[in-house]
Amino acid sequence: MLNIPVAKQECELQTANPSGKSYASDSVVTYNCTSNHCGIMPLGSKNYWIYQDSIFTDGVFLKTQMDTLRFTFQKQSLTDGLVWWQSNIEVGLPQWLYASDSSFFGLADRMFTTGIKDVKKEFGLFAGDSIRYQTSFEDAAAIGKSLKLKSPVSTAAGTFNDCLYFEKNARNYRKDQVFVKSGIGVIRYVQEVVPPGTRYLALQKISTLVSYHFE
Numbered sequence: 001m002l003n004i005p006v007a008k009q010e011c012e013l014q015t016a017n018p019s020g021k022s023y024a025s026d027s028v029v030t031y032n033c034t035s036n037h038c039g040i041m042p043l044g045s046k047n048y049w050i051y052q053d054s055i056f057t058d059g060v061f062l063k064t065q066m067d068t069l070r071f072t073f074q075k076q077s078l079t080d081g082l083v084w085w086q087s088n089i090e091v092g093l094p095q096w097l098y099a100s101d102s103s104f105f106g107l108a109d110r111m112f113t114t115g116i117k118d119v120k121k122e123f124g125l126f127a128g129d130s131i132r133y134q135t136s137f138e139d140a141a142a143i144g145k146s147l148k149l150k151s152p153v154s155t156a157a158g159t160f161n162d163c164l165y166f167e168k169n170a171r172n173y174r175k176d177q178v179f180v181k182s183g184i185g186v187i188r189y190v191q192e193v194v195p196p197g198t199r200y201l202a203l204q205k206i207s208t209l210v211s212y213h214f215e
Contacts, residue, residue: 011036011044014100016082019121022110023077028117031076033083036215039099040124041185043071043085046215049185051091051207052156058195059202067207069186071097077107091189091207092166092178094122108138123166125182135168142170153179155187157209163187175201184212 014037036044049069055062071085075096084096084107094106103124110116122135126146135144145167153163160181169175172194179188187209192201 011038011042013037014039014098016080016098016100017103017121018077018080018082018098018105018119019103021077021080021119023079023107023117023119025109025115025117027078028075028084028107029078031074031083033074033076033085037083037099039101040103040180040182041093041097041099042183042214043083043097043099044215045070045072045074047071047213049091049212050210051089051189052210054206056203056205058193058204066210075107090191090205091186092176092191093186094120100124123164123178125164137168137170137174140170140173142168142174144168149179153181153187155209157187157211160184160187172199184209 012035033045036042051067051069053065053067055065067089069091070088073086075084076082077084082098084098086096087093093104096107098105098107104122106120106122107117110118123144123146130147133144135142147165149163149165152159152161164180164182166178166180175192177190178186181187189207191205193204194200195202
């Protein structure tokens with residue numbers, strides 16, 4: 001399949017930084033976005049990414065399958081006009097996502113509270129060679145790590161230089177590794193969890209980009 005990394009129609013550059021914002025749930029409404037958004041990951045209702053998934057059960061290989069990542073449902077936060085995109089599969093990104101020119105942000109219901117949605121910056125471009133920071137999964141605190149990769153990352157979709165590596169690690173619970181090429185998106189995703197009754201991480205999923213299509 002032919003990869004088309006440059007949008008066919010003009011796209012709108014996203015530069016907002018909503019980190020730390022909160023919205024009333026009724027101010028985040030269903031929205032039909034007909035434009036394309038440029039950023040660290042190009043988003044549009046007709047864009048898609050195809051991944052080859054290796055599926056494991058607690059470290060034991062089970063099967064290989066193909067999955068297609070799409071963002072076909074959108075919401076808009078009325079107070080600032082930002083568009084939030086819902087992903088259909090898990091590749092290490094927030095389920096509801098806003099992608100600026102430099103960062104990924106997630107939108108989720110506030111825990112133990114009704115009627116409020118909070119924004120959290122998940123990861124993005126950064127100064128220097130590496131950083132460490134506090135982060136979390138839905139129900140566990142974690143340590144985040146970000147690196148600028150000096151070696152290229154090769155997948156069936158091509159060989160990518162100047163990639164970013166993001167890691168989220170909750171000890172005795174779960175570890176995610178996300179490889180990102182700015183302007184394309186996630187090119188590899190690795191998920192490990194600690195099975196119940198054990199103390200060690202075990203592979204659950206490896207997703208590798210096979211092809212992508214942007215309009």
